[in-house]
Amino acid sequence: MIELRSVTKSYGTEVQIGPVDLVIPQGGITALVGPNGAGKSTLLTMMGRLLGLDEGAIEIAGYDVSSTASKDLAKIVSILRQENHFVTRLTVRQLVAFGRFPYTKGRLTADDERIVSSAIDFLDLAGLENRYLDQLSGGQRQRAYVAMVLSQDTDYVLLDEPLNNLDMRRSVQMMQHLARxxxxxxxxxxxxxxxxxxxxxxxxxxxxxxxxxxxxxGPPSQIITGPVLSEVFDTPVQVIEGPHGPLAVYY
Known part of the structure:
Protein backbone atom coordinates (compact mmCIF):
# COMPACT_ATOMS: atom_id res chain seq x y z
CA MET A 1 0.00 0.00 0.00
CA ILE A 2 1.11 3.54 -0.76
CA GLU A 3 -0.27 6.16 1.59
CA LEU A 4 0.00 9.92 1.14
CA ARG A 5 -1.00 12.04 4.14
CA SER A 6 -1.43 15.80 3.80
CA VAL A 7 1.30 15.96 1.15
CA THR A 8 2.11 19.42 -0.21
CA LYS A 9 4.66 20.89 -2.59
CA SER A 10 4.96 24.51 -3.72
CA TYR A 11 6.84 26.12 -6.58
CA GLY A 12 6.98 29.85 -5.91
CA THR A 13 3.56 31.43 -5.62
CA GLU A 14 2.08 30.02 -8.81
CA VAL A 15 2.09 26.22 -8.43
CA GLN A 16 0.71 24.36 -5.45
CA ILE A 17 0.44 20.60 -5.06
CA GLY A 18 -1.89 19.39 -2.34
CA PRO A 19 -2.73 18.89 0.31
CA VAL A 20 -3.12 15.35 -1.00
CA ASP A 21 -4.49 12.46 1.02
CA LEU A 22 -4.49 9.24 -0.95
CA VAL A 23 -4.27 5.49 -0.37
CA ILE A 24 -3.18 3.36 -3.32
CA PRO A 25 -3.88 -0.30 -2.59
CA GLN A 26 -1.30 -3.01 -3.08
CA GLY A 27 -1.49 -4.87 -6.37
CA GLY A 28 -2.76 -4.04 -9.83
CA ILE A 29 -2.30 -0.89 -11.87
CA THR A 30 -3.18 2.57 -10.62
CA ALA A 31 -3.22 5.26 -13.31
CA LEU A 32 -2.70 8.95 -12.53
CA VAL A 33 -4.58 11.04 -15.08
CA GLY A 34 -5.33 14.72 -15.53
CA PRO A 35 -4.50 17.74 -17.67
CA ASN A 36 -0.98 19.03 -18.27
CA GLY A 37 0.39 20.76 -15.17
CA ALA A 38 -2.08 19.03 -12.85
CA GLY A 39 0.70 17.59 -10.68
CA LYS A 40 0.68 13.93 -11.78
CA SER A 41 4.43 13.61 -12.38
CA THR A 42 5.21 15.67 -9.29
CA LEU A 43 3.21 13.31 -7.09
CA LEU A 44 4.88 10.30 -8.68
CA THR A 45 8.39 11.67 -8.17
CA MET A 46 7.61 12.49 -4.55
CA MET A 47 6.46 8.89 -4.05
CA GLY A 48 9.80 7.76 -5.45
CA ARG A 49 11.75 10.27 -3.30
CA LEU A 50 13.23 11.99 -6.33
CA LEU A 51 11.55 15.15 -5.08
CA GLY A 52 11.18 16.21 -1.47
CA LEU A 53 7.94 17.09 0.28
CA ASP A 54 7.22 20.47 1.78
CA GLU A 55 4.78 18.99 4.26
CA GLY A 56 3.10 15.68 4.96
CA ALA A 57 4.28 12.09 4.71
CA ILE A 58 4.39 9.26 2.20
CA GLU A 59 4.65 5.62 3.21
CA ILE A 60 5.20 2.67 0.88
CA ALA A 61 4.64 -0.78 2.34
CA GLY A 62 4.92 0.84 5.77
CA TYR A 63 8.28 2.53 5.05
CA ASP A 64 8.50 6.29 5.35
CA VAL A 65 9.83 7.50 2.00
CA SER A 66 11.57 10.51 3.50
CA SER A 67 13.50 8.70 6.22
CA THR A 68 14.13 5.17 4.92
CA ALA A 69 17.74 4.53 3.88
CA SER A 70 18.24 4.73 0.13
CA LYS A 71 19.71 1.23 -0.07
CA ASP A 72 16.58 -0.15 1.59
CA LEU A 73 14.08 1.98 -0.32
CA ALA A 74 15.64 0.91 -3.65
CA LYS A 75 14.61 -2.67 -2.85
CA ILE A 76 11.00 -1.63 -2.22
CA VAL A 77 10.18 0.86 -4.95
CA SER A 78 11.62 1.60 -8.39
CA ILE A 79 10.84 4.65 -10.50
CA LEU A 80 11.31 5.68 -14.10
CA ARG A 81 11.00 9.37 -14.95
CA GLN A 82 10.42 10.46 -18.50
CA GLU A 83 13.10 13.17 -18.44
CA ASN A 84 16.02 11.26 -16.94
CA HIS A 85 16.68 8.96 -19.89
CA PHE A 86 20.08 9.08 -21.48
CA VAL A 87 21.46 7.66 -24.68
CA THR A 88 25.00 6.39 -24.51
CA ARG A 89 27.20 3.53 -25.69
CA LEU A 90 25.52 1.01 -23.45
CA THR A 91 23.92 -2.12 -24.77
CA VAL A 92 20.37 -2.97 -23.84
CA ARG A 93 21.60 -5.73 -21.55
CA GLN A 94 24.08 -3.41 -19.82
CA LEU A 95 21.30 -0.88 -19.21
CA VAL A 96 18.88 -3.47 -17.83
CA ALA A 97 21.63 -4.76 -15.55
CA PHE A 98 21.71 -1.36 -13.82
CA GLY A 99 18.43 -2.38 -12.19
CA ARG A 100 20.38 -4.90 -10.11
CA PHE A 101 22.70 -2.24 -8.62
CA PRO A 102 20.88 -1.97 -5.25
CA TYR A 103 21.67 -5.64 -4.69
CA THR A 104 25.07 -6.14 -6.33
CA LYS A 105 26.78 -2.73 -6.51
CA GLY A 106 27.80 -3.74 -10.04
CA ARG A 107 29.01 -7.28 -9.33
CA LEU A 108 26.42 -9.47 -11.00
CA THR A 109 25.90 -13.03 -9.85
CA ALA A 110 24.41 -15.84 -11.92
CA ASP A 111 21.05 -15.14 -10.26
CA ASP A 112 21.29 -11.45 -11.20
CA GLU A 113 22.02 -12.42 -14.81
CA ARG A 114 18.94 -14.63 -14.77
CA ILE A 115 16.77 -11.76 -13.51
CA VAL A 116 18.20 -9.43 -16.18
CA SER A 117 17.46 -12.00 -18.89
CA SER A 118 13.94 -12.45 -17.54
CA ALA A 119 13.25 -8.69 -17.69
CA ILE A 120 14.64 -8.52 -21.23
CA ASP A 121 12.41 -11.40 -22.33
CA PHE A 122 9.42 -9.87 -20.55
CA LEU A 123 9.69 -6.73 -22.72
CA ASP A 124 10.40 -8.71 -25.93
CA LEU A 125 13.94 -7.33 -26.18
CA ALA A 126 15.92 -10.55 -26.57
CA GLY A 127 16.71 -9.79 -30.20
CA LEU A 128 18.05 -6.34 -29.23
CA GLU A 129 19.95 -7.06 -26.02
CA ASN A 130 23.37 -6.61 -27.63
CA ARG A 131 22.43 -3.48 -29.54
CA TYR A 132 23.58 -0.08 -28.28
CA LEU A 133 20.96 2.37 -27.04
CA ASP A 134 21.88 4.94 -29.69
CA GLN A 135 21.11 2.32 -32.34
CA LEU A 136 17.52 1.92 -31.15
CA SER A 137 14.33 3.74 -31.95
CA GLY A 138 12.74 5.87 -29.24
CA GLY A 139 10.15 3.18 -28.59
CA GLN A 140 12.76 0.44 -28.29
CA ARG A 141 14.74 2.52 -25.81
CA GLN A 142 11.59 3.12 -23.81
CA ARG A 143 11.03 -0.62 -23.49
CA ALA A 144 14.67 -1.08 -22.45
CA TYR A 145 14.27 1.44 -19.62
CA VAL A 146 11.09 -0.25 -18.39
CA ALA A 147 12.96 -3.58 -18.46
CA MET A 148 15.66 -1.97 -16.31
CA VAL A 149 13.05 -0.93 -13.75
CA LEU A 150 11.50 -4.42 -13.72
CA SER A 151 14.93 -5.99 -13.18
CA GLN A 152 15.20 -3.98 -9.96
CA ASP A 153 12.68 -6.52 -8.70
CA THR A 154 10.73 -4.22 -6.40
CA ASP A 155 7.15 -4.79 -5.30
CA TYR A 156 6.26 -1.20 -6.25
CA VAL A 157 6.96 0.21 -9.72
CA LEU A 158 6.41 3.91 -10.56
CA LEU A 159 6.37 4.88 -14.25
CA ASP A 160 6.07 8.40 -15.61
CA GLU A 161 4.43 8.31 -19.04
CA PRO A 162 5.96 5.05 -20.28
CA LEU A 163 3.92 5.27 -23.49
CA ASN A 164 5.96 8.25 -24.71
CA ASN A 165 7.58 7.57 -28.10
CA LEU A 166 5.50 4.43 -28.61
CA ASP A 167 3.23 3.97 -31.60
CA MET A 168 -0.24 2.47 -31.32
CA ARG A 169 0.89 -1.16 -31.49
CA ARG A 170 3.76 -0.74 -29.03
CA SER A 171 1.56 1.25 -26.63
CA VAL A 172 -0.91 -1.62 -26.48
CA GLN A 173 1.93 -4.09 -26.00
CA MET A 174 3.47 -1.99 -23.24
CA MET A 175 0.20 -1.85 -21.33
CA GLN A 176 -0.21 -5.59 -21.78
CA HIS A 177 3.31 -6.12 -20.40
CA LEU A 178 2.52 -3.95 -17.38
CA ALA A 179 -0.77 -5.75 -16.78
CA ARG A 180 1.15 -9.04 -16.84
CA GLY A 218 -11.79 4.76 -7.85
CA PRO A 219 -12.29 1.99 -10.39
CA PRO A 220 -12.56 2.91 -14.10
CA SER A 221 -16.34 2.55 -13.99
CA GLN A 222 -16.44 5.42 -11.50
CA ILE A 223 -13.96 7.69 -13.31
CA ILE A 224 -14.63 7.06 -17.01
CA THR A 225 -17.87 9.03 -17.12
CA GLY A 226 -18.76 12.15 -19.06
CA PRO A 227 -19.35 14.39 -16.02
CA VAL A 228 -16.12 13.41 -14.22
CA LEU A 229 -13.84 13.66 -17.26
CA SER A 230 -15.43 16.88 -18.46
CA GLU A 231 -14.75 18.44 -15.06
CA VAL A 232 -11.19 17.12 -14.78
CA PHE A 233 -10.08 18.12 -18.28
CA ASP A 234 -12.20 21.29 -18.68
CA THR A 235 -13.52 20.12 -22.03
CA PRO A 236 -16.67 18.29 -23.11
CA VAL A 237 -16.15 14.54 -22.95
CA GLN A 238 -18.69 11.98 -24.08
CA VAL A 239 -18.38 8.39 -22.91
CA ILE A 240 -19.65 5.61 -25.12
CA GLU A 241 -19.67 1.86 -24.64
CA GLY A 242 -16.84 0.19 -26.52
CA PRO A 243 -16.05 -3.49 -27.15
CA HIS A 244 -13.93 -3.67 -23.98
CA GLY A 245 -15.69 -1.12 -21.80
CA PRO A 246 -16.37 2.63 -21.79
CA LEU A 247 -14.50 4.89 -24.22
CA ALA A 248 -13.99 8.64 -23.83
CA VAL A 249 -14.67 10.68 -26.96
CA TYR A 250 -13.33 14.23 -26.82
CA TYR A 251 -12.71 15.36 -30.38
Missing part, protein backbone atom coordinates in the same frame (compact mmCIF):
# COMPACT_ATOMS: atom_id res chain seq x y z
CA UNK A 181 3.73 -7.61 -14.44
CA UNK A 182 0.96 -6.67 -12.03
CA UNK A 183 -0.76 -10.04 -12.29
CA UNK A 184 2.04 -12.56 -12.83
CA UNK A 185 4.89 -10.84 -10.99
CA UNK A 186 2.64 -9.40 -8.27
CA UNK A 187 3.95 -5.87 -8.82
CA UNK A 188 2.02 -2.77 -7.75
CA UNK A 189 2.28 -0.45 -10.75
CA UNK A 190 1.57 3.28 -10.51
CA UNK A 191 1.64 4.94 -13.89
CA UNK A 192 1.15 8.45 -15.25
CA UNK A 193 -0.95 8.30 -18.43
CA UNK A 194 -2.21 10.92 -20.86
CA UNK A 195 -4.47 8.57 -22.79
CA UNK A 196 -7.59 8.22 -20.69
CA UNK A 197 -8.78 5.24 -22.74
CA UNK A 198 -5.66 3.24 -21.94
CA UNK A 199 -6.28 4.03 -18.28
CA UNK A 200 -9.87 2.88 -18.59
CA UNK A 201 -8.88 -0.35 -20.34
CA UNK A 202 -5.90 -1.47 -18.24
CA UNK A 203 -5.99 0.25 -14.84
CA UNK A 204 -7.56 -1.27 -11.77
CA UNK A 205 -7.86 2.17 -10.14
CA UNK A 206 -7.72 5.66 -11.62
CA UNK A 207 -6.66 8.74 -9.71
CA UNK A 208 -7.91 11.89 -11.44
CA UNK A 209 -5.82 14.96 -10.55
CA UNK A 210 -6.53 18.61 -11.27
CA UNK A 211 -4.79 21.75 -9.99
CA UNK A 212 -2.56 19.72 -7.68
CA UNK A 213 -5.40 17.93 -5.93
CA UNK A 214 -7.12 14.57 -6.20
CA UNK A 215 -10.55 15.09 -7.74
CA UNK A 216 -11.69 11.48 -7.95
CA UNK A 217 -10.23 8.09 -7.09
Missing amino acids: AAEELQRTVVIVLHDINFAGRYADQICAIKDGRVVEF
Whole structure:
Protein backbone atom coordinates (compact mmCIF):
# COMPACT_ATOMS: atom_id res chain seq x y z
CA MET A 1 0.00 0.00 0.00
CA ILE A 2 1.11 3.54 -0.76
CA GLU A 3 -0.27 6.16 1.59
CA LEU A 4 0.00 9.92 1.14
CA ARG A 5 -1.00 12.04 4.14
CA SER A 6 -1.43 15.80 3.80
CA VAL A 7 1.30 15.96 1.15
CA THR A 8 2.11 19.42 -0.21
CA LYS A 9 4.66 20.89 -2.59
CA SER A 10 4.96 24.51 -3.72
CA TYR A 11 6.84 26.12 -6.58
CA GLY A 12 6.98 29.85 -5.91
CA THR A 13 3.56 31.43 -5.62
CA GLU A 14 2.08 30.02 -8.81
CA VAL A 15 2.09 26.22 -8.43
CA GLN A 16 0.71 24.36 -5.45
CA ILE A 17 0.44 20.60 -5.06
CA GLY A 18 -1.89 19.39 -2.34
CA PRO A 19 -2.73 18.89 0.31
CA VAL A 20 -3.12 15.35 -1.00
CA ASP A 21 -4.49 12.46 1.02
CA LEU A 22 -4.49 9.24 -0.95
CA VAL A 23 -4.27 5.49 -0.37
CA ILE A 24 -3.18 3.36 -3.32
CA PRO A 25 -3.88 -0.30 -2.59
CA GLN A 26 -1.30 -3.01 -3.08
CA GLY A 27 -1.49 -4.87 -6.37
CA GLY A 28 -2.76 -4.04 -9.83
CA ILE A 29 -2.30 -0.89 -11.87
CA THR A 30 -3.18 2.57 -10.62
CA ALA A 31 -3.22 5.26 -13.31
CA LEU A 32 -2.70 8.95 -12.53
CA VAL A 33 -4.58 11.04 -15.08
CA GLY A 34 -5.33 14.72 -15.53
CA PRO A 35 -4.50 17.74 -17.67
CA ASN A 36 -0.98 19.03 -18.27
CA GLY A 37 0.39 20.76 -15.17
CA ALA A 38 -2.08 19.03 -12.85
CA GLY A 39 0.70 17.59 -10.68
CA LYS A 40 0.68 13.93 -11.78
CA SER A 41 4.43 13.61 -12.38
CA THR A 42 5.21 15.67 -9.29
CA LEU A 43 3.21 13.31 -7.09
CA LEU A 44 4.88 10.30 -8.68
CA THR A 45 8.39 11.67 -8.17
CA MET A 46 7.61 12.49 -4.55
CA MET A 47 6.46 8.89 -4.05
CA GLY A 48 9.80 7.76 -5.45
CA ARG A 49 11.75 10.27 -3.30
CA LEU A 50 13.23 11.99 -6.33
CA LEU A 51 11.55 15.15 -5.08
CA GLY A 52 11.18 16.21 -1.47
CA LEU A 53 7.94 17.09 0.28
CA ASP A 54 7.22 20.47 1.78
CA GLU A 55 4.78 18.99 4.26
CA GLY A 56 3.10 15.68 4.96
CA ALA A 57 4.28 12.09 4.71
CA ILE A 58 4.39 9.26 2.20
CA GLU A 59 4.65 5.62 3.21
CA ILE A 60 5.20 2.67 0.88
CA ALA A 61 4.64 -0.78 2.34
CA GLY A 62 4.92 0.84 5.77
CA TYR A 63 8.28 2.53 5.05
CA ASP A 64 8.50 6.29 5.35
CA VAL A 65 9.83 7.50 2.00
CA SER A 66 11.57 10.51 3.50
CA SER A 67 13.50 8.70 6.22
CA THR A 68 14.13 5.17 4.92
CA ALA A 69 17.74 4.53 3.88
CA SER A 70 18.24 4.73 0.13
CA LYS A 71 19.71 1.23 -0.07
CA ASP A 72 16.58 -0.15 1.59
CA LEU A 73 14.08 1.98 -0.32
CA ALA A 74 15.64 0.91 -3.65
CA LYS A 75 14.61 -2.67 -2.85
CA ILE A 76 11.00 -1.63 -2.22
CA VAL A 77 10.18 0.86 -4.95
CA SER A 78 11.62 1.60 -8.39
CA ILE A 79 10.84 4.65 -10.50
CA LEU A 80 11.31 5.68 -14.10
CA ARG A 81 11.00 9.37 -14.95
CA GLN A 82 10.42 10.46 -18.50
CA GLU A 83 13.10 13.17 -18.44
CA ASN A 84 16.02 11.26 -16.94
CA HIS A 85 16.68 8.96 -19.89
CA PHE A 86 20.08 9.08 -21.48
CA VAL A 87 21.46 7.66 -24.68
CA THR A 88 25.00 6.39 -24.51
CA ARG A 89 27.20 3.53 -25.69
CA LEU A 90 25.52 1.01 -23.45
CA THR A 91 23.92 -2.12 -24.77
CA VAL A 92 20.37 -2.97 -23.84
CA ARG A 93 21.60 -5.73 -21.55
CA GLN A 94 24.08 -3.41 -19.82
CA LEU A 95 21.30 -0.88 -19.21
CA VAL A 96 18.88 -3.47 -17.83
CA ALA A 97 21.63 -4.76 -15.55
CA PHE A 98 21.71 -1.36 -13.82
CA GLY A 99 18.43 -2.38 -12.19
CA ARG A 100 20.38 -4.90 -10.11
CA PHE A 101 22.70 -2.24 -8.62
CA PRO A 102 20.88 -1.97 -5.25
CA TYR A 103 21.67 -5.64 -4.69
CA THR A 104 25.07 -6.14 -6.33
CA LYS A 105 26.78 -2.73 -6.51
CA GLY A 106 27.80 -3.74 -10.04
CA ARG A 107 29.01 -7.28 -9.33
CA LEU A 108 26.42 -9.47 -11.00
CA THR A 109 25.90 -13.03 -9.85
CA ALA A 110 24.41 -15.84 -11.92
CA ASP A 111 21.05 -15.14 -10.26
CA ASP A 112 21.29 -11.45 -11.20
CA GLU A 113 22.02 -12.42 -14.81
CA ARG A 114 18.94 -14.63 -14.77
CA ILE A 115 16.77 -11.76 -13.51
CA VAL A 116 18.20 -9.43 -16.18
CA SER A 117 17.46 -12.00 -18.89
CA SER A 118 13.94 -12.45 -17.54
CA ALA A 119 13.25 -8.69 -17.69
CA ILE A 120 14.64 -8.52 -21.23
CA ASP A 121 12.41 -11.40 -22.33
CA PHE A 122 9.42 -9.87 -20.55
CA LEU A 123 9.69 -6.73 -22.72
CA ASP A 124 10.40 -8.71 -25.93
CA LEU A 125 13.94 -7.33 -26.18
CA ALA A 126 15.92 -10.55 -26.57
CA GLY A 127 16.71 -9.79 -30.20
CA LEU A 128 18.05 -6.34 -29.23
CA GLU A 129 19.95 -7.06 -26.02
CA ASN A 130 23.37 -6.61 -27.63
CA ARG A 131 22.43 -3.48 -29.54
CA TYR A 132 23.58 -0.08 -28.28
CA LEU A 133 20.96 2.37 -27.04
CA ASP A 134 21.88 4.94 -29.69
CA GLN A 135 21.11 2.32 -32.34
CA LEU A 136 17.52 1.92 -31.15
CA SER A 137 14.33 3.74 -31.95
CA GLY A 138 12.74 5.87 -29.24
CA GLY A 139 10.15 3.18 -28.59
CA GLN A 140 12.76 0.44 -28.29
CA ARG A 141 14.74 2.52 -25.81
CA GLN A 142 11.59 3.12 -23.81
CA ARG A 143 11.03 -0.62 -23.49
CA ALA A 144 14.67 -1.08 -22.45
CA TYR A 145 14.27 1.44 -19.62
CA VAL A 146 11.09 -0.25 -18.39
CA ALA A 147 12.96 -3.58 -18.46
CA MET A 148 15.66 -1.97 -16.31
CA VAL A 149 13.05 -0.93 -13.75
CA LEU A 150 11.50 -4.42 -13.72
CA SER A 151 14.93 -5.99 -13.18
CA GLN A 152 15.20 -3.98 -9.96
CA ASP A 153 12.68 -6.52 -8.70
CA THR A 154 10.73 -4.22 -6.40
CA ASP A 155 7.15 -4.79 -5.30
CA TYR A 156 6.26 -1.20 -6.25
CA VAL A 157 6.96 0.21 -9.72
CA LEU A 158 6.41 3.91 -10.56
CA LEU A 159 6.37 4.88 -14.25
CA ASP A 160 6.07 8.40 -15.61
CA GLU A 161 4.43 8.31 -19.04
CA PRO A 162 5.96 5.05 -20.28
CA LEU A 163 3.92 5.27 -23.49
CA ASN A 164 5.96 8.25 -24.71
CA ASN A 165 7.58 7.57 -28.10
CA LEU A 166 5.50 4.43 -28.61
CA ASP A 167 3.23 3.97 -31.60
CA MET A 168 -0.24 2.47 -31.32
CA ARG A 169 0.89 -1.16 -31.49
CA ARG A 170 3.76 -0.74 -29.03
CA SER A 171 1.56 1.25 -26.63
CA VAL A 172 -0.91 -1.62 -26.48
CA GLN A 173 1.93 -4.09 -26.00
CA MET A 174 3.47 -1.99 -23.24
CA MET A 175 0.20 -1.85 -21.33
CA GLN A 176 -0.21 -5.59 -21.78
CA HIS A 177 3.31 -6.12 -20.40
CA LEU A 178 2.52 -3.95 -17.38
CA ALA A 179 -0.77 -5.75 -16.78
CA ARG A 180 1.15 -9.04 -16.84
CA ALA A 181 3.73 -7.61 -14.44
CA ALA A 182 0.96 -6.67 -12.03
CA GLU A 183 -0.76 -10.04 -12.29
CA GLU A 184 2.04 -12.56 -12.83
CA LEU A 185 4.89 -10.84 -10.99
CA GLN A 186 2.64 -9.40 -8.27
CA ARG A 187 3.95 -5.87 -8.82
CA THR A 188 2.02 -2.77 -7.75
CA VAL A 189 2.28 -0.45 -10.75
CA VAL A 190 1.57 3.28 -10.51
CA ILE A 191 1.64 4.94 -13.89
CA VAL A 192 1.15 8.45 -15.25
CA LEU A 193 -0.95 8.30 -18.43
CA HIS A 194 -2.21 10.92 -20.86
CA ASP A 195 -4.47 8.57 -22.79
CA ILE A 196 -7.59 8.22 -20.69
CA ASN A 197 -8.78 5.24 -22.74
CA PHE A 198 -5.66 3.24 -21.94
CA ALA A 199 -6.28 4.03 -18.28
CA GLY A 200 -9.87 2.88 -18.59
CA ARG A 201 -8.88 -0.35 -20.34
CA TYR A 202 -5.90 -1.47 -18.24
CA ALA A 203 -5.99 0.25 -14.84
CA ASP A 204 -7.56 -1.27 -11.77
CA GLN A 205 -7.86 2.17 -10.14
CA ILE A 206 -7.72 5.66 -11.62
CA CYS A 207 -6.66 8.74 -9.71
CA ALA A 208 -7.91 11.89 -11.44
CA ILE A 209 -5.82 14.96 -10.55
CA LYS A 210 -6.53 18.61 -11.27
CA ASP A 211 -4.79 21.75 -9.99
CA GLY A 212 -2.56 19.72 -7.68
CA ARG A 213 -5.40 17.93 -5.93
CA VAL A 214 -7.12 14.57 -6.20
CA VAL A 215 -10.55 15.09 -7.74
CA GLU A 216 -11.69 11.48 -7.95
CA PHE A 217 -10.23 8.09 -7.09
CA GLY A 218 -11.79 4.76 -7.85
CA PRO A 219 -12.29 1.99 -10.39
CA PRO A 220 -12.56 2.91 -14.10
CA SER A 221 -16.34 2.55 -13.99
CA GLN A 222 -16.44 5.42 -11.50
CA ILE A 223 -13.96 7.69 -13.31
CA ILE A 224 -14.63 7.06 -17.01
CA THR A 225 -17.87 9.03 -17.12
CA GLY A 226 -18.76 12.15 -19.06
CA PRO A 227 -19.35 14.39 -16.02
CA VAL A 228 -16.12 13.41 -14.22
CA LEU A 229 -13.84 13.66 -17.26
CA SER A 230 -15.43 16.88 -18.46
CA GLU A 231 -14.75 18.44 -15.06
CA VAL A 232 -11.19 17.12 -14.78
CA PHE A 233 -10.08 18.12 -18.28
CA ASP A 234 -12.20 21.29 -18.68
CA THR A 235 -13.52 20.12 -22.03
CA PRO A 236 -16.67 18.29 -23.11
CA VAL A 237 -16.15 14.54 -22.95
CA GLN A 238 -18.69 11.98 -24.08
CA VAL A 239 -18.38 8.39 -22.91
CA ILE A 240 -19.65 5.61 -25.12
CA GLU A 241 -19.67 1.86 -24.64
CA GLY A 242 -16.84 0.19 -26.52
CA PRO A 243 -16.05 -3.49 -27.15
CA HIS A 244 -13.93 -3.67 -23.98
CA GLY A 245 -15.69 -1.12 -21.80
CA PRO A 246 -16.37 2.63 -21.79
CA LEU A 247 -14.50 4.89 -24.22
CA ALA A 248 -13.99 8.64 -23.83
CA VAL A 249 -14.67 10.68 -26.96
CA TYR A 250 -13.33 14.23 -26.82
CA TYR A 251 -12.71 15.36 -30.38
